[in-house]
Amino acid sequence: MLRRLRKAWGQVEVGALALGTLACPLCGPSLALRLNRSDHGVRCLRCAGSSIHLAMGASLRARVPDLARLDAYELSARGPLVAFLRRATHSLQVSEFLPDVALGSELGGIRCEDMQQLSFADASFDLITHTEVLEHVPDDRRALAELHRVLRAGGILMFSVPMHGGDVTIERACLRDGRIEHLLTPVFHGDPLRDGAGILAFRDYGRDILERVRAAGFEHVEFCAPQIAPAWLALREVIIACKAST
Numbered sequence: 001m002l003r004r005l006r007k008a009w010g011q012v013e014v015g016a017l018a019l020g021t022l023a024c025p026l027c028g029p030s031l032a033l034r035l036n037r038s039d040h041g042v043r044c045l046r047c048a049g050s051s052i053h054l055a056m057g058a059s060l061r062a063r064v065p066d067l068a069r070l071d072a073y074e075l076s077a078r079g080p081l082v083a084f085l086r087r088a089t090h091s092l093q094v095s096e097f098l099p100d101v102a103l104g105s106e107l108g109g110i111r112c113e114d115m116q117q118l119s120f121a122d123a124s125f126d127l128i129t130h131t132e133v134l135e136h137v138p139d140d141r142r143a144l145a146e147l148h149r150v151l152r153a154g155g156i157l158m159f160s161v162p163m164h165g166g167d168v169t170i171e172r173a174c175l176r177d178g179r180i181e182h183l184l185t186p187v188f189h190g191d192p193l194r195d196g197a198g199i200l201a202f203r204d205y206g207r208d209i210l211e212r213v214r215a216a217g218f219e220h221v222e223f224c225a226p227q228i229a230p231a232w233l234a235l236r237e238v239i240i241a242c243k244a245s246t
């Protein structure tokens with residue numbers, strides 16, 4: 001706890017500090033604390049949700065009807081979004097990508113899945129969510145096609161990725177013959193409040209990410225820009241897409 005606090009203190013940006021009441025879409029009445037203007041600089045003080053989690057929660061509440069009837073799949077195994085989905089949906093499957101663990105099997109109760117070759121049957125879920133994962137997947141087009149395959153007709157995909165603000169996605173690395181080839185200086189992403197090395201980003205997404213999602217077969221693909229008080233939360237846009245109903 002002390003180490004976490006020390007790390008949090010290291011994130012403080014003078015002039016950005018702010019505290020305000022928050023109707024957290026994930027956990028209810030709470031307070032929001034802003035340490036800095038980065039995506040991880042805002043936290044709900046009750047559930048520890050970041051601005052990305054809050055954006056997902058607000059978008060789910062605004063755009064996904066009948067959450068309580070949906071079978072959901074979230075591509076991470078812990079955290080405030082997982083806790084919310086566990087309470088709010090009919091059922092929740094979670095997974096992580098665990099190196100050296102057979103796909104579809106479990107380690108310590110956590111199912112191992114590779115987004116590029118999911119072990120689930122076709123049409124297994126009504127809702128799939130993931131946050132800050134797709135940029136770390138070598139073949140994102142294949143991953144999006146897999147998510148489309150395991151969604152039921154009429155199912156919803158909602159996710160977040162870091163966006164650089166421009167139109168065109170920049171490829172930073174690729175896999176060639178099973179080896180990583182760096183096209184640009186390697187960039188690693190990590191949550192500054194968590195321990196551990198970062199994960200390589202294969203690309204920086206532009207707004208053309210919507211085209212990649214459409215190319216995987218999705219319909220009604222768009223950005224969703226949730227707004228909740230306090231205004232300084234400045235939540236990230238998330239991407240929402242549907243699988244055709246028939």
Ligand SMILES: [Zn+2]
Nearest residue numbers: 024027044047
């Ligand atoms: Zn919360």
